[in-house]
Amino acid sequence: MSEPKADRRTFFLSAIYGVWGVITAALAIPASAYLLFPPRVRKTADWVAAADVAQLKLKQPEEVVFRRNRVDGWKVTSEKASTWLVKMSDTEVVAFAPQCTHLGCAYHWEDKRDDFICPCHNSTFSLEGKVLTGPAPRALDRYQVRLESGKVMIGAVERSDA
Amino acid sequence: MPNLRTIVDWLEHRTGLETAVKSFLYEDIPASSGWRQVFGSVALFSFMVQAVTGILLAFNYAPTPGDAWNSVRYIMTELTGGALIRGLHHWGASIMVVIVVLHMVQVFIWGAYKKPREATWLVGCVLLLITMAYGLTGYLLPWDNRAYWGTVVTTQIAALPPVVGPYVTRLMGVGAEGGVGVVTFSRFYALHVLLLPPLTIILVGVHIYLVRKHGVAPAPDDTAPRKKFFPEQVFKDTIAIFVVFCVLFALAVLARAPLGRLADPTDTAYIPRPEWYFLFLFQMLKLFEGPLELFGAVILPNLAILLLFMVPFIDRGKMLRFTQRPVAIGVVVLAALGWAGLTGAAIASTPKTVDIADDLSAPQTWQELAPEELAGIGYFRLESCGSCHPGGKAGAQGPDLTKGVKKTAAQLIEHFKQPARMVPGTTMPAVQLSNSQMNALAGFLLKLNEKNAEALQSAPQFAIDGAIVYQKNQCGVCHQVNNVGMKLGPSLNGLAQRREKQWVIDHFLDPAKLSPGTTMPPYKFSAKDMESVTSYLLGLPR
DSSP: OOOOOHHHHHHHHHHHHHHHHHHHHHHHHHHHHHSSSOOOSSOOOOOOEEEEGGGBBTOOOEEEEEEEEEEEEEEEEEEEEEEEEEETTTTTTEOOBBBBBTOOOBBBTTTTEEEHHHHTTTTTTOOOOOOESSOOSSSOEEEEEEEETTTTEEEEOOOOOO | OOOOOHHHHHHHHOOOHHHHHHHHTTOEOOOOOGGGGHHHHHHHHHHHHHHHHHHHHHHOOOOSSTTHHHHHHHHHSTTHHHHHHHHHHHHHHHHHHHHHHHHHHHHHTTTTOOOTOHHHHHHHHHHHHHHHHHHHHHHTTTTTTHHHHHHHHHHHHHHHTHHHHHHHHHTTTTOOOHHHHOHHHHHHIIIIIHHHHHHHHHHHHHHHHHHHHHHHOOOOOOOOOOOIIIIIIIHHHHHHHHHHHHHHHHHHHHHHOOOBBOTTTTTTTTTOOGGGGGGGHHHHHOOOOOOHHIIIIIHHHHHHHHHHHHHHOOOOOOOGGGOOOHHHHHHHHHHHHHHHHHHHHHHTSSSSOOOTTTTOOOOOOGGSHHHHHHHHHHHHHHGGGGOOOOOOOOOOOOOGGGGGGOOHHHHHHHHHOOOHHSTTTTTOOOOOHHHHHHHHHHHHHOOOOTTTTHHHHHHOOOHHHHHHHHHHHGGGTTTTTEEOOSSSSOOOTTOOOOOOHHHHHHHOOOOOHSSOOOOOOOOOOOOHHHHHHHHHHHHOOO
């Protein structure tokens, strides 16, 4: 018996390829899920009080720094975050995420021009966060906001649609 | 469109890959080769599984004490497939030890180590030791109690031999006071992932080269014409690999890899045990006491290893059939019996670990705490305060908090936020909790004393989770538990005597329906919160 017969050989070959295919799949599928699926979130973002509604001036954007807990992998870190708050009315406050939607630079409110301007590529945004000029692809992102007994409560960031 | 053949030809022309693969696969092997020669391939496969799963784990693993435990917990509970990957790595380690030993036993019984294959045997012995070293160093990496205490025992044994002992322990990064800490952890991690894997790859390469150089050892009476390695032997190897892989996969799915409590150097109640394949060594130490300990712990195992290396130089006879090797078989049987006896004795003498606090018949310390305080325990655990403030144990990093805290709640909260401002030079990290959570923690610490300190350990997690839900939703504004809270609503003590669980759940969802005229608002808790808070409330004493 020097060389197995042809059908025996075919059987060996298909068994070898089949088994290694199964083993590879059994490792690769969980591995892909493990690497690609987002972690099951334990905690949703806490609501944090960032400012008093009474202290904000109507339609006068103000940058506010607040502390919040961020869940990052296995760690919960307490970090500083900032937002541009705009009091639209006594019952409505908008909180913009502080990065330009173009490339993430920090923008600021320009009193003289009455718009938000990003120093990187001169994108400008209106008081409502809409793109006025420049390369920014969509309006400013906003934090979820809740008004509770005179406090502005900040939640998670929501991506703007357009 | 080039087909596969042209791609293979192109590669072959540039690299000679096809010739190389073919000469590897179509190696001549003795006609007597068969199922008993599969163990080497299976051992290599189990190493490859460890490498793949190890790399995957490393993508989400933080190699520092404390964080390590947290990241393993994160891998196992929050990542899809994480528990499976860790299961494969954990059980794969045991499987690898088993396969490597079986491989060695097969070679030993058949006398395949004989001239000219001595070097193959020697390299194999080193690979066995490396496999053991993986087990020893990997054991510490989850940084739970099991890991910590197991390694403490290991380092103590390493300190036994005169002259070299202190140097070995220093290499292991053990500090002057004999503690296992950050340095030991880093050393073990570096060994486990940086030194051992390349060493394994090189030595496996040498091992396979030597097997190829000398050829697979034939049976002594094998005169039949030689056959090819591929496909018949590859098929047999593949089937054996598949069987082992199925066993491993089933273990990883069905038996959860253990992750105990975060390592607690002050937990005197913990009974350290090594991994099962080291249990025989552990048990053997019990046979040798006093001055003989050195003999049992160091000299005897090293002699055994030396003897293992010397096997091809002691037994230099001609190749025989294994049925003609009663001595070799006898040695294996004796070693197996000795190993099984010692391991069995070690398992038999391991006290059952008691599952604490599942017995709710008598009121326990935690049941007498107010919900805020119980929630405080939750935050105490969440922030791992106990790893530095274990209470009443010598050698702890932080002060004993069970002796009465001499600060006001406001001072405590200030200290949580900026530890170094209240205690200059402290290494305590800032507590990462919200204000109301810090309130609960401070409230609990003020109440903490030596009598109720055991609740820190024994309070069951469901009760703590429930108390946290209770505290977050400010139930205490209307209800009393253990005489703490307001009396607008009924006291919740003894709820289990008055109501069924389903009633409590329905009542949370729509209070007005079950208690007409109530001012209690509905609470739409998540399923998990609902479960914890109802279990907690129904577990309250009368």
